[in-house]
Amino acid sequence: DVKVTQSSRYLVKRTGEKVFLECVQDMDHENMFWYRQDPGLGLRLIYFSYDVKMKEKGDIPEGYSVSREKKERFSLILESASTNQTSMYLCASSTGTGSPEQFFGPGTRLTVL
Amino acid sequence: GQQVMQIPQYQHVQEGEDFTTYCNSSTTLSNIQWYKQRPGGHPVFLIQLVKSGEVKKQKRLTFQFGEAKKNSSLHITATQTTDVGTYFCAGDSGNTPLVFGKGTRLSVIA
Numbered sequence: 001d002v003k004v005t006q007s008s009r010y011l012v013k014r015t016g017e018k019v020f021l022e023c024v025q026d027m028d029h030e031n032m033f034w035y036r037q038d039p040g041l042g043l044r045l046i047y048f049s050y051d052v053k054m055k056e057k058g059d060i061p062e063g064y065s066v067s068r069e070k071k072e073r074f075s076l077i078l079e080s081a082s083t084n085q086t087s088m089y090l091c092a093s094s095t096g097t098g099s100p101e102q103f104f105g106p107g108t109r110l111t112v113l
Numbered sequence: 114g115q116q117v118m119q120i121p122q123y124q125h126v127q128e129g130e131d132f133t134t135y136c137n138s139s140t141t142l143s144n145i146q147w148y149k150q151r152p153g154g155h156p157v158f159l160i161q162l163v164k165s166g167e168v169k170k171q172k173r174l175t176f177q178f179g180e181a182k183k184n185s186s187l188h189i190t191a192t193q194t195t196d197v198g199t200y201f202c203a204g205d206s207g208n209t210p211l212v213f214g215k216g217t218r219l220s221v222i223a
Contacts, residue, residue: 033210040122042215043156043201058210059114090155101146101158102203102211 003027004105006091012111019078021108023091029103030096032074034058034066036087037107043090049074050096081112115140117204119214127222132189134217136202143207145178145185150216151198192221 007022023032034046035058045058047066055066063085067075074093078085089108094100116139126132136145144163148156160169162178162185169176175188189196199218203211 035213040215042119043213045210045212048210092156101161102148102156104155104157107155 004091004093004103006089006105006108008108009106010109010111012113013078013081014113015082017078017081017112019081019110019112021076021078021089021091021110023074023076023093023105024072025074025091025093025103025105026072027093027095027103028071029093030071031094031100032068033092033094033102034064034074034076035090035092036060037090038087046076081110083112086110086112115204115206115209115212117202117212117214119202119217121217122215123218123220125220125222126192128194129191132192132196132219134187134200134202134219136185136187136204136214138183138204138206138212140183140204140206142182142204144205145182146203146205146211147176147185147187148201148203148213149198150201154198156201189219192219194221194223197221 004025033048035043049055049068065077091105092102094102118137146161147159150156166180167178173190177186199216201216202214
């Protein structure tokens with residue numbers, strides 16, 4: 001069964017802290033994505049990666065960075081968390097061919113105080 | 114850049130009524146995907162439409178892709194409480210990541 005896991009379901013951090021959100025997929029997918037979801041704003045793409053060591057900016061990359069050292073793992077990093085980064089963060093993966101569906105993880109609800 | 118507009122933002126229906134959500138893209142799409150997110154859950158893929166004018170059915174759900182491949186709709190016949198959730202369309206223009214609409218949140222009153 002296809003699986004995307006995220007390191008935490010809930011996370012509370014303080015302003016200025018460095019935050020790591022981890023995502024792991026077990027489907028050998030080439031593509032991985034990080035979104036944030038806020039009420040009324042839908043899913044907004046932060047960063048994506050089509051291969052190991054590769055990363056591309058999405059629509060709202062400011063304040064975030066990513067790391068993809070292994071194919072199955074895609075990490076989202078908040079270098080210095082701010083209150084406006086309080087959100088639901090969703091990781092997704094897909095195969096590298098055609099127009100593939102995306103498989104989402106359960107999400108991490110991050111609160112920055 | 115490519116934009117995908119989805120309406121309505123919210124819809125409240127009585128159980129047994131029909132429901133439709135509409136999706137419009139600013140650019141021609143190579144395909145469109147639909148996802149459902151249950152309350153407290155994550156988006157789950159429902160279907161992909163590829164061909165101009167394509168219509169696909171999944172039980173009480175009917176998905177359409179416009180002739181110009183710039184719009185799509187999802188229609189649910191005789192809604193049930195299990196249909197509650199947010200429905201997202203996502204457009205693929207072929208050379209960029211999927212662009213998601215903002216979703217339509219469906220509430221069903223029993």
